[in-house]
Amino acid sequence: MSYVLNTPADQRAMLQAIGVSSLADLFQAIPAKFRLERPLNVPEALCELDLQQHTEQLAGRNLSADRAVCFLGGGSYDHFIPAVVDAVASRSEYYTAYTPYQAEASQGSLQAFFEYQTLICQLTGLDVANASLYEGGSAVAESVLMAMSIHPKRTKVLIAESVHPEYRRTLATYAANLPIQVATLPTPKGFLDPDDLRKAIDDQTLCVIVQHPNFFGCLEEADALGKVCKQRGALYVVSFDPISLGILKRPGQYGADIAVAEGQCLGNPMVYGGPYLGIMACREEFVRKIPGRLVGQTTDRHGKRCWVLTLQTREQHIRREKATSNICTNQGLFALRAAVYLTALGPQGLRETANLCLQKAHYLADELKKVPGVALAFQRPYFKEFTVTVPGDAAAVIERMLQARIHAGLPARRWYPALANGITIAVTEQRTRRELDAYVAALRGG
Amino acid sequence: MTNNQSTELLFELSHAGRRCQRLPASDVPAALDLLPADAVADAPPPLPEVGEIDLIRHFVNLSKRNMSIDTNFYPLGSCTMKYNPKRHERLASLPGMANLHPLTPDAACQGMLHVLWEMQNILTEIAGLDAVSLQPAAGAQGELTALLVAAAHFGDQGQERTRVLIPDSAHGTNPASAAIAGFDTVSIKSNERGLVDVADLKAKLDDRTAVFMITNPNTLGLFDGQIAEITGLLHDRGALVYLDGANMNAIVGMTRPGDFGIDMMHYNVHKTFTGPHGAGGPGSGPIAVRSFLAGYLPAPMVVKHGDRYKLDHDRPKSIGRVRSFFGNVGILLRGWCYIRTLGPAGLREMTENAVLNANYLLSRVKAAYEVPHGDRCMHEFVASARNLKRQRGTSAMDVAKRLLDFGYHAPTVYFPLVVPEAIMIEPTETESKATLDAFADTLLKIREEDAAFLHDAPYTTPISRPDEIKAAKEPILRWKP
Numbered sequence: 019m020s021y022v023l024n025t026p027a028d029q030r031a032m033l034q035a036i037g038v039s040s041l042a043d044l045f046q047a048i049p050a051k052f053r054l055e056r057p058l059n060v061p062e063a064l065c066e067l068d069l070q071q072h073t074e075q076l077a078g079r080n081l082s083a084d085r086a087v088c089f090l091g092g093g094s095y096d097h098f099i100p101a102v103v104d105a106v107a108s109r110s111e112y113y114t115a116y117t118p119y120q121a122e123a124s125q126g127s128l129q130a131f132f133e134y135q136t137l138i139c140q141l142t143g144l145d146v147a148n149a150s151l152y153e154g155g156s157a158v159a160e161s162v163l164m165a166m167s168i169h170p171k172r173t174k175v176l177i178a179e180s181v182h183p184e185y186r187r188t189l190a191t192y193a194a195n196l197p198i199q200v201a202t203l204p205t206p207k208g209f210l211d212p213d214d215l216r217k218a219i220d221d222q223t224l225c226v227i228v229q230h231p232n233f234f235g236c237l238e239e240a241d242a243l244g245k246v247c248k249q250r251g252a253l254y255v256v257s258f259d260p261i262s263l264g265i266l267k268r269p270g271q272y273g274a275d276i277a278v279a280e281g282q283c284l285g286n287p288m289v290y291g292g293p294y295l296g297i298m299a300c301r302e303e304f305v306r307k308i309p310g311r312l313v314g315q316t317t318d319r320h321g322k323r324c325w326v327l328t329l330q331t332r333e334q335h336i337r338r339e340k341a342t343s344n345i346c347t348n349q350g351l352f353a354l355r356a357a358v359y360l361t362a363l364g365p366q367g368l369r370e371t372a373n374l375c376l377q378k379a380h381y382l383a384d385e386l387k388k389v390p391g392v393a394l395a396f397q398r399p400y401f402k403e404f405t406v407t408v409p410g411d412a413a414a415v416i417e418r419m420l421q422a423r424i425h426a427g428l429p430a431r432r433w434y435p436a437l438a439n440g441i442t443i444a445v446t447e448q449r450t451r452r453e454l455d456a457y458v459a460a461l462r463g464g
Numbered sequence: 465m466t467n468n469q470s471t472e473l474l475f476e477l478s479h480a481g482r483r484c485q486r487l488p489a490s491d492v493p494a495a496l497d498l499l500p501a502d503a504v505a506d507a508p509p510p511l512p513e514v515g516e517i518d519l520i521r522h523f524v525n526l527s528k529r530n531m532s533i534d535t536n537f538y539p540l541g542s543c544t545m546k547y548n549p550k551r552h553e554r555l556a557s558l559p560g561m562a563n564l565h566p567l568t569p570d571a572a573c574q575g576m577l578h579v580l581w582e583m584q585n586i587l588t589e590i591a592g593l594d595a596v597s598l599q600p601a602a603g604a605q606g607e608l609t610a611l612l613v614a615a616a617h618f619g620d621q622g623q624e625r626t627r628v629l630i631p632d633s634a635h636g637t638n639p640a641s642a643a644i645a646g647f648d649t650v651s652i653k654s655n656e657r658g659l660v661d662v663a664d665l666k667a668k669l670d671d672r673t674a675v676f677m678i679t680n681p682n683t684l685g686l687f688d689g690q691i692a693e694i695t696g697l698l699h700d701r702g703a704l705v706y707l708d709g710a711n712m713n714a715i716v717g718m719t720r721p722g723d724f725g726i727d728m729m730h731y732n733v734h735k736t737f738t739g740p741h742g743a744g745g746p747g748s749g750p751i752a753v754r755s756f757l758a759g760y761l762p763a764p765m766v767v768k769h770g771d772r773y774k775l776d777h778d779r780p781k782s783i784g785r786v787r788s789f790f791g792n793v794g795i796l797l798r799g800w801c802y803i804r805t806l807g808p809a810g811l812r813e814m815t816e817n818a819v820l821n822a823n824y825l826l827s828r829v830k831a832a833y834e835v836p837h838g839d840r841c842m843h844e845f846v847a848s849a850r851n852l853k854r855q856r857g858t859s860a861m862d863v864a865k866r867l868l869d870f871g872y873h874a875p876t877v878y879f880p881l882v883v884p885e886a887i888m889i890e891p892t893e894t895e896s897k898a899t900l901d902a903f904a905d906t907l908l909k910i911r912e913e914d915a916a917f918l919h920d921a922p923y924t925t926p927i928s929r930p931d932e933i934k935a936a937k938e939p940i941l942r943w944k945p
Contacts, residue, residue, distance in 0.1 A: 019805060019806065019810055020805075020806050020810035020811075020813040020814050020817075020893070021546070021547050021549065021814075021893070021894045022813050022814065022817040022893050022894065023894065023895065023896040023897075024817050024820065024821070024893075024896070024897060028896070028897045029817075029820060031897070032820055032821075032823075032824040032897060033820070035824060035827050035828070036820075036823045036824055036826075036827045037827070038823075041816045041819075041820060044816075044819045044820060044823055044840070045687075045718055045719075045819065046840075047681075047686065047687035047689050047840070047842070048687050048689070048715070048718065048719045048724075049689055049691070049692060049724075051692075052691070052692075052719045052720075052723050052724040053718060053719055054717060054718060054719055054720055054723070057717070057808035057809065057812070058589055058590060058716075058717050058808045058811055058812070059589050059808070060586045060589055060590070060803060060807065060808050060811070061582070061586075061803075061804060061807065062807045062808070063804070063805060063806055063807025063808075063809065063810050064804050064805060064807070065805075066551050066805070069551065069555070069801060069804055069805060070551070070554075070555065072804075073555045073558060073561075073579075073801070074558060074560075075575070076560075076575035076576070076578055076579060077558040077559070077560025077561050077575055078560055078575065079560075079573075079574045079575030079578070080560040080561065080564050080568070080572065080573045080574070080575045080576050081568065081572035081573065082559055082560045082561070082562075082563040082564040082565075082568075083563040083564070083565060084559045084560075084563045085559075085560070086572070088565055090565040090567050090568065092567055093788055093789075094565055094566050094567070094789065096563070096565065100484070100485055102484060102516060102519055102520060105520065106519075106520070106523040106524070106527075108553070109523070109524065109527045110532055110533075110534035110535075110548075110740075111527035111528065111530040111532045111534070111535060112527055112530065112532070112742070112743055113532075113548075113740040113741075113742050113743075114532040114533035114534045114548050114740050114741065115530045115531065115532040115533075115741065115742075115743040116538065116540055116543055116545055116741045116743065116744075116873075117543075117741070117743065117744040118530075118743055118744070119876075120531075120864070120865075120868065120873065120874045121927065121930045122865065122868050122922050122925040122926070122927055122928060122929075122930075123530065123531040123536075123868050123873055123874070123925060124529075124530055124531070124743070125526070125529035125530070125925075125926050125927055126526040126527045126528065126529040126530035127530055127743035127744070129471075129473070129526055129529075130523065130526060130743075131743075131744075132473075132941075132942070132943070133473060133474050133475075133943070135941055135942050136473075136474075136475065136942040136943045137474075137511060137512075139942045140509050140510050140511055141509045141511070143509070145942075146941050146942070147941075147942070149744065150744075150745070152601035152602065152605065152745075152746075152787055152792075153601065153787050153788055153789075154788055155785070155787045155788035155789075156601065156605070156786060156787045163644065182788065184785060184787075184788040184789065185788060187784050187785050188784070188785055188786060188787055188788065190784055191612060191762075191783050191784035191785055191786055192608075192644065192786070194612060194615070194616075194646070194783065194784075195612070195615055195645055195646025195647075196644070196646060237499070237500070237503055240503065241502060263505070263508075263509055264508055264509075265499065265504055265505065265508075266499070266503055266504060266505060267502075267503060267504065267505045268505060268509060271505065280788070287557075287562040287563065287794070288562070288563060288564060288565050288566065289556070289561060289562050289563075289564065289793050289794045289797075290561070290564045290565070290566050290568070290573065290576050290789070290790055290793040291566030291788070291789025291790040291791060291793055292566075292601065292746070292787075292789055292790070292791055292792040292793055292794065292795075293601070293745070293746030293748075293792040293793075293794050293795060294789075305939065305941070311744065312939070312941055313941070314935040314936070314939050314940055314941055315935070315940040315941075316930050316931045316932065316934045316935035316940075317930070317931055317934065318927040318928050318929055318930045318931070319920065319928050319929040319930075319931075320927075320928065322927055324926075324927040324930050325930075326930045326932055326935050328932065328935040328936050328939060328941075329936055329939060330936075331936075333636070334604070334635075334636035334637050334639075334640035335635070335636040335637075335879070336636065337636070337640075338636045338639040338640060338649075339639035339640060339642060339643040339649045340643070341636065341640040341643075343640065343644075344604045344605075344607065344608055344637050344640035344641040344643075344644055345602075345604055345605075346602065346603065346604045346635075346636075346637050347601075347602035347603065347604065347732075347734070347741075347744065347745040347746070347747035347749075348602075348744045348745040348746075349742075349744075349745045349746045350741075350742045350743040350744030350745045350746075351740070351742025351743065351744075351745065351746060352742075352745075352746060353744075354742075354743070357474075358519065358523065360511055361474055361484075361511065361512055361514060361519055362484045362485050362516070362519060363483075363484075363485050363511070364482075364483045364484070364485070364511050364512065364513045364514070365507070365508040365509060365510060365511045365513065366483055366508065366513075367483055367484075367485040367486070367487060368508055368509065368511065369508040370486075370487040371487055373490070374487055374488075374490055376498055376499070377490045377492055377494065377495060377498075378490070378492055380495055380498050381492035381493065381495070399498070399499050399500055399503065401499070416569070417569070420569065420572060425565065425568065425572075428567055447487060450491060451491040451492050454492065
């Protein structure tokens with residue numbers, strides 16, 4: 019079936035009004051030799067009941083986080099989503115609206131995005147946040163495009179190897195044909211040593227990108243790295259974990275010029291990788307260089323406070339090839355979800371969530387260290403994620419743990435060959451002590 | 465019945481000590497000093513503190529200040545604002561889908577991989593091309609991905625091609641994507657019929673040309689019948705032709721881009737296959753390419769061995785990736801639900817009726833509004849308020865704003881740039897003749913209204929004519945205490 023409302027009688031009346039005799043006449047502009055004269059070779063239609071059952075059956079073949087205890091992280095986390103988030107986001111006034119170009123018909127979304135921008139500023143300690151980018155990886159790439167327009171004469175980008183490997187790969191792809199060189203700074207000790215940065219950075223360095231906490235879960239020397247950047251005039255770009263800011267210092271407090279993040283953790287389902295939420299915030303002086311939509315406050319013709327999309331001369335629909343970015347569609351609905359999430363938690367709730375992650379991660383790590391042959395891969399402080407080395411093949415351990423319905427973690431070797439037996443484990447506030455103990459028992463069991 | 469209760473900014477509603485969420489007490493032994501003191505913040509971020517009923521009233525009352533597809537006809541040209549079926553929301557939220565971590569081992573997500581593999585195949589078939597990447601997050605990212613694929617292809621061939629040619633009627637994302645992909649852009653004129661000016665294309669086409677990006681049907685809602693000549697010209701020069709697939713709703717099942725000479729294209733799944741637009745996103749922008757470009761597509765892709773699916777990361781010629789994880793799977797799931805609901809016959813019916821509705825509305829509107837580019841269109845058409853402005857002083861913006869008073873979302877205005885005072889109307893197939901008639905009647909009525917009156921419209925919306933110059937001149941982009 020389709021969702022078409024026109025009956026055959028409607029169609030006849032409409033065709034007559036148009037002045038043609040058949041639907042086919044409406045497609046005369048398509049040269050005859052290019053018209054498809056057969057049905058598309060796609061599966062036959064299913065009614066709602068059949069589609070529901072079919073999709074449920076397929077969903078049943080996925081070992082999702084409700085069916086196996088999830089210790090997988092790497093930018094996507096099994097955090098708790100309060101019911102208010104779904105309640106608000108399922109209002110079709112929000113989710114079936116379009117980009118709020120017509121301010122009079124979009125004050126609901128515009129105000130919500132203005133609130134989102136403010137919440138991200140409060141979260142990061144920075145001055146300006148845009149109304150969202152796609153996700154964490156392309157947000158890193160966008161930060162480099164932005165840095166290029168701030169420092170047009172500089173050509174070198176430094177990125178720590180401890181940044182999410184897929185974010186680094188995304189940056190490499192975006193940068194392939196741009197007049198910059200991207201150099202990766204090794205992090206064999208699980209973090210970027212500020213001395214190593216000092217040696218690598220020079221006055222051609224456009225920006226330095228670190229992730230804090232990083233892909234291994236370790237904290238970086240966020241303050242010290244910022245100072246090195248400042249000395250050489252390079253922009254300091256930090257990819258952060260929003261939940262960690264319930265406890266950790268905020269990017270604005272340790273000198274970040276641009277802060278980006280994967281916002282999935284702020285009330286968004288994991289849904290196999292997307293849609294997620296690209297967060298970006300920066301210092302005030304870069305406001306005209308930031309990519310993506312911005313909502314600004316103004317007044318209407320009666321003097322009433324209201325909100326509009328603003329500074330659009332940065333954007334592709336006005337500036338075309340000279341735009342700060344090619345982004346058009348963003349992640350508005352997920353920015354809304356993040357705004358509801360952050361408001362539902364409030365400062366205390368965010369701190370409690372972060373603290374639960376911290377405590378439980380450390381409990382699990384401490385218990386795992388008691389298992390013969392298991393050790394922390396790095397002697398570094400960590401937040402909710404950490405990397406251990408296990409005896410034997412990590413992939414085999416992960417596979418065995420899955421038999422016990424535990425997603426044990428990420429095999430570090432996939433991205434870091436030197437960490438041959440490493441597993442990166444994420445622990446959210448949802449994990450119970452019983453689950454943590456079961457993890458340890460399952461690991462011992464082999 | 466609108467209500468202003470709790471619609472102040474969240475920060476103005478904040479009341480110290482209120483909260484909606486309490487987390488459980490920790491069930492593991494408490495440990496102290498787990499983090500170095502200099503890494504820890506003295507206080508949590510200064511987020512607002514509100515109770516749950518405040519939060520819900522706030523967002524529910526604000527939601528009533530939006531127009532949306534579920535509440536209003538939304539004839540927004542270029543955006544394909546068709547109905548978003550409710551079954552999609554439920555199916556994409558099934559725990560087995562929604563709670564699935566992106567790095568789940570392949571063996572533990574066979575159901576998801578089945579859907580994505582099927583979607584790859586379906587989009588390959590609809591495109592008439594050979595391979596699909598589902599990775600790009602939106603149409604613009606699809607454009608960038610395809611242009612990077614083209615650059616990698618020419619790089620492998622040892623050909624230095626530095627230019628991308630783009631019609632002046634194109635979406636702004638086309639030139640912006642080309643710039644990031646490292647190309648110089650060259651604008652190609654539209655002719656008096658609103659189609660590609662082939663003479664201008666010939667004059668600007670040379671061995672430096674890598675790609676011609678065409679939107680077909682174009683942003684005027686016209687199918688460019690010169691397409692065979694255009695693709696022939698490009699191919700003779702060894703260049704590639706890219707299709708901006710924003711307007712696929714006009715041609716799905718009627719013709720296939722691959723069949724009319726396109727080498728690469730993107731889909732906007734959220735438009736053609738109806739992902740809810742979410743007040744700006746998310747979207748999903750898969751790309752389809754010919755076989756000789758398939759090796760360059762981003763990794764991973766879903767492959768099938770026997771009856772097992774797996775993610776293939778081993779793609780040595782791939783450009784890499786343009787984002788983390790697989791793609792905007794939640795939107796792909798909704799698009800898949802739509803295609804599975806419609807089937808081959810339904811998809812054709814969708815396209816036929818999208819074009820029927822647009823042509824019918826055009827036939828009703830053209831009596832009162834100039835339509836510079838002919839009396840036939842595909843899925844959308846562009847009227848102009850140029851004469852109206854000259855004769856009565858009423859601009860396209862005035863018409864757009866006044867429509868809001870009648871409960872219609874405004875069409876896209878002032879785009880495409882090649883039409884002065886443009887009013888771009890796309891009704892989609894999910895609207896009825898009665899809705900189109902009522903909308904057309906309203907447009908005719910507005911035409912007769914007093915220009916000064918229209919200049920202050922709308923009158924019934926929560927606000928009217930915001931001062932955009934002030935917003936840009938002294939930007940206030942966040943609340944401050």
